Amino acid sequence: MARVVLLRHGESQWNLENRFTGWVDVPLSERGIQEARNAGEKLRGFTFDRAFTSVLMRANETLRLALETIGQTALPIQKDKALNERMYGDLQGLNKAETAKKYGDEQVKIWRRSYDVRPPGGESLKDTAERVLPYYEKTIKPHLLKGETILIAAHGNSLRALVMELEQLSREQVLELNIPTGAPLLYELDGGGKVRSHRYL
Incomplete structure (x- = not known):
């Protein structure tokens, strides 16, 4: 039985400052x-065969500290930009509350939580999924089909795209999905790569 743990990076400095x-x-x-x-403490008892992460330091550091x-x-x-966070374009660096004042709560909610609406100059969740899922299928899934135990340290939206695929969620269901920082999410898969169970550790 294969196992994959999804780990959203710990709180970043800009999470703390409520910035995109x-x-x-x-x-x-x-x-x-x-x-x-x-x-890392919650992952004691696991023996991982390999790990995957984005190229961004907050995911890399989370992975390093957990493995230490x-x-x-x-x-x-293996590091790859395919696992990077959703690119927020013109909103990057802006305070979320100030952005809501400027554009309106409803517009910001649409940018953050819709499936296929892009923020100005950025990616939608659909765009993010279109780079995350081919990478998963081509690079990560073959190891799971061999029965390996894998750790993926990435970001809220890249992991939401992956959970959408693993759990076969609808577009509406994925919009309500929120993955907490630093909370390992374990999936156990059968020999064909289908999810048998999942839970937070």
Whole structure:
């Protein structure tokens, strides 16, 4: 039986400041560092065969701290921008509350939570899924079909796209999905890559 753990990075400095982050490479906050270590504690007892992460430091640091905590630092790790957070375009760096005042709560909610509406200059969740899912199918899933145990450290929206695929969620269902920072989400898969069970650790 294959297992894959999805781990959203710990709180970043811009999460703390309530800013749109996207592809801007910001570090973890102090709380985020602790969340990454706590995630590692929850992963004790797992032996991972390999790990995948985005190219952004907040995901890389979360992965490093979690693996340090469980003493598995020699793991093969593959970094790819396909797992990067959704790119928020012109909104990147803006405070979310100030953006809502400028454009209206409803418009910002549409940009953040709709499936296929792009923020100005940015990606929709649909766009994000269109780079995450082919990467999963081509690069990650073959290891799961061999029965490996995989850790993926990434971001709220790239992981939402992956959960949508794993759980076969509708567009409406995925809009309500929120993945907390630093909370490992375990999926157990059958020999064909279908989900048998999932739970937060």
